[in-house]
Amino acid sequence: MELINKGKTKNVYKLENGNILLEFKDDVTGKDGVFDPGENQVGLTLEGSGAAALALTTFFFEKFKEKGIPTHYVSSNPEKKTMEVLAAKTFGQGLEFICRYKAVGSFFRRYHKYCEEGQDLKGFVEVTLKDDAAGDPPITKDGLILLNLMTAEEYETLTKLTKEISDVIKDILAEKGLDLYDLKLEFGRDKEGNIMLIDEVSGGNMRIYKGNQYIEPLSLPDLLLK
Structure with missing residues (x-):
């Protein structure tokens, strides 16, 4: 797979099948060592935050799927802290x-x-x-x-x-x-x-x-x- 982008909280890879793989990291946004979802910079590293983010994202995307809400979610791998998604244009x-x-x-x-x-x-x-x-x-x-x-x-x-x-x-x-x-x-x-x-x-x-x-x-x- 090909590394496309190293993001603040995730690394993004392109898979051979055309889909995208998101690798969740333990970095979170914040300022001065304090977490803040509204910040646009990495503020701190919280061990286990990547696994937690993936678990919750999977949970919510499955709920959205049940309700017919369109998402890019395909599947997730908790052991590798990765999620396969459809390619999207922002x-x-x-x-x-x-x-x-x-x-x-x-x-x-x-x-x-x-x-x-x-x-x-x-x-x-x-x-x-x-x-x-x-x-x-x-x-x-x-x-x-x-x-x-x-x-x-x-x-x-x-x-x-x-x-x-x-x-x-x-x-x-x-x-x-x-x-x-x-x-x-x-x-x-x-x-x-x-x-x-x-x-x-x-x-x-x-x-x-x-x-x-x-x-x-x-x-x-x-x-x-x-």
Whole structure:
């Protein structure tokens, strides 16, 4: 297989059958040694975080499959910490769709003059450009269309999918007494041009609480999968 990219949290390989292999690493995003799913840099290394991310991603993708939600997931190998997925073309150089249920993290830092920390955001969806140097700036629907990153119809499809997927995850977590504050998702197109969920869905790209207690990403598999 051919190494395509060494990412912050995963290495990406191209397989002979045309699919992609994602190798999960123990690096997580954050700043000053503190995990933060909203950060765009590797902040620390947590032993076991790669295996945890793969276990949760597999769990969630299987749930999405049951509900007919399109994803790039094919299969996973827990021993090797890898997941085989369909090849996907990103929107531009990559976008993140963030669903926010509570005003925390980067949202609160940006808009703290207009909201209270922890304020209910009712599943508000925002889109950011994947651009580390620019700090992953937010972009509006009109901006996405103007820059030819997607059509108006695709934007509506993607925001609807983001909310649908986020609500599924929120409900699953609620069954375990956990509250989803926010999460980020990525989407791409398959070779036929169909939109599908890509990348991972794990504790590393969501913020979860139980009451007032923040749940560390490595703690989530024990709370959710056992």
